Amino acid sequence: MYDFAPDTTLAPDERYRQLADAAHSLTDGEPDAIANMANLSALIWEFVPDLNWAGFYRVVDGELVLGPFVGRPACIRIPLGQGVCGTAAATGTTQRIKDVHAFPGHIACDSASRSELVVPVIRKGEVIAVIDLDSPDLARFAEADAAGIEQLALRIADRI
Numbered sequence: 622m623y624d625f626a627p628d629t630t631l632a633p634d635e636r637y638r639q640l641a642d643a644a645h646s647l648t649d650g651e652p653d654a655i656a657n658m659a660n661l662s663a664l665i666w667e668f669v670p671d672l673n674w675a676g677f678y679r680v681v682d683g684e685l686v687l688g689p690f691v692g693r694p695a696c697i698r699i700p701l702g703q704g705v706c707g708t709a710a711a712t713g714t715t716q717r718i719k720d721v722h723a724f725p726g727h728i729a730c731d732s733a734s735r736s737e738l739v740v741p742v743i744r745k746g747e748v749i750a751v752i753d754l755d756s757p758d759l760a761r762f763a764e765a766d767a768a769g770i771e772q773l774a775l776r777i778a779d780r781i
């Protein structure tokens with residue numbers, strides 16, 4: 622049994638450090654990328670409060686394709702450069718969106734989503750996937766959340 626219970630009394634940066642450590646040990650020695658992304662999505666869901674979607678899109682043949690996630694069913698393919706995920710993948714930069722309705726080209730998969738954080742996963746200089754978090758709360762994601770998920774992306778880049 623895996624028991625990585627987040628300590629909700631900790632400051633966000635320490636909580637994200639725990640998440641990255643838990644992610645690293647959960648995927649240790651497991652070569653199957655899908656199994657790892659599935660477990661990582663569940664782990665993010667447990668560690669990060671107030672989400673309605675948490676998961677992966679992978680870069681496959683020049684577009685983003687839905688990977689393992691927790692949440693409602695989502696759009697399967699996203700062209701690079703489109704939506705929040707496609708922008709993160711095309712630019713290789715984190716997208717922290719306070720209000721998705723104000724983001725031109727936002728792709729609504731769940732109408733409940735109000736804010737979004739998308740972090741590229743970069744391996745050997747190439748974006749191989751993005752980690753996508755959605756929240757039903759406006760301006761849910763602070764800089765500490767972006768830094769925490771970026772830290773996670775670095776730790777798991779060679780495991781997905």
Ligand code: SME
Nearest residue numbers: 695704705706727728730
């Ligand atoms: N909102 C994303 C699409 C993916 S869903 O949020 C799961 C976007 O604009 O790229």
